[in-house]
Amino acid sequence: MNWPMTQLRFDPLLPWWAIAALAVLALLVAGFALWRGLRGWAWRGLAGLAAALALAGPALEIGSRTGLSDIVILIDDRSASQTLPERGAQADGAVDALTRQIAALPNTELRRVTVGDNADGTLLATEMARAIAAEPETRLAGVIAVTDGRLHDPAMLPASVPAPVHVLLTGRPQDWDRRLVIEEAPAFGLIDQEITIRLRVEDQGAVPPEAQTGSVNLRLSLDGEDEQVVAVPLGQPISLPLTLDHAGQNVVQIAFDAPAVDQPGNGELTDRNNAAAISINGVRDRLRVLLVSGEPHAGERTWRNLLKSDAAVDLIHFTILRPPDKSDGVPVNELSLIAFPTQELFMERIEDFDLIIFDRYSVRGILPPDYYANIASYVEGGGAILVSAGPEMAGVESLYLSPLGRILPARPNGQVLEEPYRPRLTEEGRRHPVTAGLPGGEGEGGDPTWGRWLRMATVTPDPGAQVAMTGVDDQPLLILDRVGEGRVALLTSDQVWLWGRGFEGGGPQLELLRRIAHWSMKEPELEEEALLADVSGDLSVRFTRRTMSDAAGPLIVTRPDGGTEEVPLTEAGPGRFAADWTAPEPGLYRLADGDLRRVLALGPAAPREFEQTVADAAPLAPLLAATGGGVAALSDGVPDLRTVAPGRIAHGRAGLGDWIAITPREAASVTGLERRPLLPGWAWLLLVGGLILTGWLREGRAGRGSGGAPRAGAGAA
Known part of the structure; x- marks a missing residue:
């Protein structure tokens, strides 16, 4: 949509001080003429002001503007936690519905931003700040995030946004989860001396009554051997003593079984945070x-x-x-031996x-x-x-x-x-x-x-x-x-x-x-019989099998999800067989070759995405409050999308469900510009000259009227 835009501009021929001086002089002359009683004082003043105005170069600036569309940013959280029950389907439905509603709005564009997995967790705040910075502030009508609220970069949230920010929260009201939290674990420990690991098992969300047992059985093992079961209370920090029995890496595996529930589909969200692997380097004191x-x-x-x-x-x-059998004749009391x-x-x-x-x-x-x-x-x-x-x-x-x-x-x-x-x-x-x-050991010829x-x-x-x-x-x-x-x-x-x-x-x-x-x-x-794993990258591992045998492998790798795969080993030297392998995901892996067993922890046993899994919009609450946005649970359906004027309430609940709103910005850009003088130069000359002539004529007409009747006493002269 185009519409004209007209403004008055000035292009002075002299410095503004000179023009102002001329205008002041015109006013002084007019004032003096008024004081002397001259009838053309006003015309003289107007002529001076007109001359000053002509020197100021007034012009009309005529431009044309084109209206710009409003922009709505839709942030689609597709991190790993969004794969939990029903969240993927909820996100798909919300994104499709919002896309249709925004497309139906006049003069409105959609910017879709997808947040994927990252080694540091869900970086939703970073993606949001980047998307907002990429758009003109005058065109931003709203920001809508489809997420479970579990972001890991809250410090990157913008302090303010010139449009309402809304959260469409995935998840279910009955969601709950039980997780293992390692509060403190040493990086190294002395062999044959006791060390302590502090941990707790806690529940989140709507825990069903049958799962509120008050305690849980914790399974502990060192390097995958000799598993022990210990009952620990829920929600309370506990200290577990541990004694390392060998130097080098000791992998402590701690886990508990998923709690049983009566109703199908009412179990905990995931068991990925039910286990942890802690690598402790065993060192000898002396x-x-x-x-x-x-x-x-x-x-x-x-x-x-x-x-x-x-x-x-x-x-x-x-x-x-x-x-004792030495006989040298030296008395014992004269010896200096210990x-x-x-x-x-x-x-x-x-x-x-x-x-x-x-x-x-x-x-x-x-x-x-x-x-x-x-x-x-x-x-x-x-x-x-x-x-x-x-x-x-x-x-x-x-x-x-x-x-x-x-x-x-x-x-x-x-x-x-x-x-x-x-x-x-x-x-x-x-x-x-x-x-x-x-x-x-191996020279020329062996x-x-x-x-x-x-x-x-x-x-x-x-x-x-x-x-x-x-x-x-x-x-x-x-x-x-x-x-x-x-x-x-x-x-x-x-x-x-x-x-x-x-x-x-x-x-x-x-x-x-x-x-x-x-x-x-x-x-x-x-060790002549050993299974080593050297982690060279985030998920890249080099397996080395040392053995006195002529062959080794294949290596059996058990993934965190319970699946297994075989990794063939190739000879890398006498008694050494190796293989390079890349793990599909972080977690706890079990390695086996014959009687040898080893536990390998790649990254955290539970990725950051699964540390806290119950949906919660609390990390985004300050931003929502600052922008007037709101939270709508997708378990109740996709909210309607409306438009409201800036400063009005941008969310609410109606008879048919929740609604959220964006604020149209009516932004425009200038597409053309033309400047025309207010009057041409000759017109200014005519105007100034006409005013001066009019003033002169007024004064002259007054003089002729008083000279037509002779004054008294003139004849006597």
Whole structure:
């Protein structure tokens, strides 16, 4: 629609002060003439003002305007929470009905904005602010949001909107939900020390009577094993004690079953927020290591230097300098030696140690047989022992001949080989994490580039033991074994110190000994049978399966919805199989390959969309109040759309249901502009000249009238 628009404009020929001065001068002249009684004073004043007005350049500005349509913004929330029962159908019906009603309004346009899923939740406020900013303020007639009200960016809501904002609320009056809330959980915890997780189970919405039980059974498991059931009260914060039993990632899974209800369709909205997975990194406070050296020798300080260089290790080191059978004639009261506290170390406080190392230790009457038996029981119960043997292993003082022999992974043959040899990795050694990938282990032609050792004892390994390295004529050099819950490592040579001295180029002495020690203490990164998951992106995962077998997989992945899929693994190196995989959604995933199980948490177990699920328009209430908008529940039907004048009530309830309104803005844009002088220049000259002439004539006519009759006394002159 077009209509004209006329305005008076000025285009002065002189500065405004000069024009004002001329007008003032004209008024002064007119005033002076009035004071003198001149009859043409008014005409003189009008002539001056007309001249001033002509210099001001008055002109008529004639423009044409075109009316602009009003704009209504329709925000369609299609986030994950809108997939809950009936909400999708309600949103579809509301959007279709509003689209038809807005299309039927004259001079009105619709702007539809769809809000989808986002890693940060429902960003409805951000999309609303962006859509409002993109439209001219003078054309915005209203904003309508079809949503469940569960937005996660309330700080982004605009402070004010020049039109009413309405919310069409999805959901049902009977909606309710029960959710698990983790109030506090540590990011790490010390192994074998108690930590606490604070949580609560709460209800929201219209909870049916049969579900108001007052308590719920909570299921707890660590790394998917040994599930426990604990009854906890509803709505009250509780503290759950937990003890981590291994280093590295510990996944704590907490869940409860969906409550049972009598009527179908009256259950809780979703069970996606009934579980949570918490990743807690287990760390050791201090690694306590007992090192017992049977006698001083060239490699004794190798172990000491290794263990003392690690700030996380508390080392107790004893060297047997004077065994009981030694007779040197020195009185006992003149010796400066510390007595070996065998009772305290091997009977009373043996459980305090994470690892016991026997370095060239001989059975020479220092420890009674019961002590060796107690050490063996310590290993079978979960402890670790490492034996670094020398020639004594082949003699009558061998540890194998003590009660400790029942847990050693090899039987001595009674022979010591005194000849140079180069340690080599076996097939098992190339796969085992303790020796796999040792620097220099695979040189040109597959031969190691390490320096040679000069001595070793020969042994026969047990059938279940793993031989990782060999020496002379492929004799076992490094043997690893598991005994009960514990671990045993046997090194049949005391020559590893040659690598540290750089003999013939040396070798990875510290790395090898470090791996042996930490494998003995069950460090997760050195487990030979392990299932690892490295999360490289939001949902991108690299699975790594370490195994001593020739094949692995496929990996069975159980998704949060209970479905499963197989992920094939490909060989990535000796003893390692890997696969890259992308999860379909955040949540808790269970991995299985054979007897190995693992729980993987990608993002929160319950996405933000399902943390709070009962529809509620409270986050939008301040904006609705500021703009005069209202809330209409779609469970009662789609409201009618009306138009009202700005400042009037924009929502209400009629006999047939709710109604909402928009405010027409009647905005327009200028499409043409023409400027015409109020009078042409010659007309101004005629006007000014005519006024001056009229004033002169008025004054002249007055003079002739008074001169027609001679004045008295003129004849006498």
